[in-house]
Amino acid sequence: MQTNFSPEQLKDPLTARSNKILRACVHCGFCTATCPTYQVLGDELDSPRGRIYLIKDMLENGRDADEKTVKHLDRCLGCLSCMTTCPSGVDYMHLIDHARLHVEKTYRRPWRDRALRWMLARVLPYQGRFRLALWGAKLARPFAGLMPDARLRAMLEMAPKSLPKPVREDGVHAPIGAKRARVALMPGCAQRALNTDINAATIRLLQRAGCEVVVPQSFGCCGALTHHMGREDDAHHSARATIRAFLDAGPLDAIIINTSGCGTTIKDYGKIFPGDADAARVAGLARDVTEFLDQHGLPEGTGQALRVAYHSACSLQHGQQIKTTPKSLLTRAGFTVLEPENPHLCCGSAGTYNLLQPELSGELKRRKVAALEAVGPQVIAAGNIGCMMQIGAGTGVPVVHTVELLDWATGGPQPPALKAVGGIPN
Known part of the structure; x- marks a missing residue:
């Protein structure tokens, strides 16, 4: 051009x-x-x-x-x-x-748009505020149909029926057996409010793989949410705080990320802050949890015979170009992995997209859920909390994080989402 x-x-x-x-x-x-x-x-x-x-x-x-x-x-x-x-x-x-x-x-947006975007930027990246907002949305959810704005209805409908109790993962988690690596875990911001099972499974799995797992205290947002909204100052502030937290964690072999939207942004820190050696160092250490386990090795386990429809999050397959690794790990763990039609297409979550563009997001969700259900799975696996929430809102098939299944197959407990539907027979 x-x-x-x-x-x-x-x-x-x-x-x-x-x-x-x-x-x-x-x-x-x-x-x-x-x-x-x-x-x-x-x-x-x-x-x-x-x-x-x-x-x-x-x-x-x-x-x-x-x-x-x-x-x-x-x-x-x-x-x-x-x-x-x-x-x-x-x-x-x-x-x-x-x-x-x-x-x-x-561009000066209409005041409703400005107010909504300001609120999302001030709430979603902060675990405490987000949890409070979810409780409010849960209480107001029965009245969602009365809301004249589709975006407000989408916000209320996003609230899960139940919220997990707050869990503190901060600190150092010792390896089980001989220490083979020292890693830091990026716990996510929205993820900590929506689903505490993911980080718990990740820590257990890494411990059994011989990793000392460090979770920095008072961790916030990596900056991804505000970055993709064009709010540069907010995004840079969050990103620099994340960089400092990882550098303060001491010598690391890798930074483990189990929410792929964060991973794509953190791996890009070197370009977001050109010439910044600390940003480049953190970006170079960042690994998706499946990427790390593929190189480091899965713990031994008995495996689980289960039909798993794998949804590849866009930020993982397109943003990080990690396409086959999660499926290979699930297969090695004993699962039968099923891939839906058009796996390259987005489910419509995309950070704040499902709140800002609810009609388009809803149509993409409908198409994705239909494709996943068509392969007849017992469970759906994904590597990003946004995708899990989006797909889970449209299907009765339990949706879990890939790492929860890997944890279960190698000695961890059955994922709570499976227990909630009465367990899954082998």
Whole structure:
């Protein structure tokens, strides 16, 4: 793609990077075939290629974002399926990040939108606030149908029927047997409020694998949620706090992440903070839990014979390019792994997307749940809390984290989500 940025514009590092990204695009349109929103809407401007044209026009002309551009950029899930498909290696992730930052700086949204986004940025990344909000939403859930705004209804409907009791994982968890590695665990922010079973299973599994597991105290958000909303200051503040927490944890062999949305962002810290050695060091240590276990080795176990439909989170398969590893680990642990049709398509969760774009998110959820249920699973596994909540709201099949199944198969307890439906017969 030909671009015409001025020398003055190219002095800005973000613009210079976006210029290189835009020039890599050859208009082939392969991305449209794998874009979830284009699949639903059929509008060229709701495809990566269409959005690239909108971004180019906005940035190249140095103009403020307008309503039309914002509408189509907001509809982008940021699932990055287009990057997996693109034969030219277009770095759409950093292009859409730059565009969203530009939108946030130059476009004044309607007051309802501003209020909602401000609230999400001030609540979701903070475990205590989020837990309080979930309790409020749980109480108000019976009245969701009376809400005139679909986004408010989506917020109320997101609240689970029950909330786990707060659990403190902070501290050092000793390895079982000989110590083979020292790792830190990123416990997540929303995850700690929504599902405490995931971190508990992760810690047990790593301990049995000979790991000393460090969970830094007072851990907050990695910055992913606000980063993808274009709120640069909030995102950078959270990211720098995360970097400090990991550096203060002492010598580490790896930083373990069991929520893939966080993993994609943390692995990108070196580019978010170019030239920052500490950011690059943390990014280089970051490993998805399945990525680490594949290299380090699973603990021995008896295995479990169970039909598992595996949902590959977009942030894992597209953002981190980890595609076969979780399925291979589940198979090695004795499970029969089933893959649904169109596994590359997003479930519609995508961070705050299910709250900001509830209609599109709902249609993507319906399609994903139908595809998963069609393979006849006893349980659905995923590697991201957002996907688990999204899919779980649309199906009666129990949904658990991949690490919970691996923990169970290698000596841990049966996942509580399976017990809640009366257990799963082998």
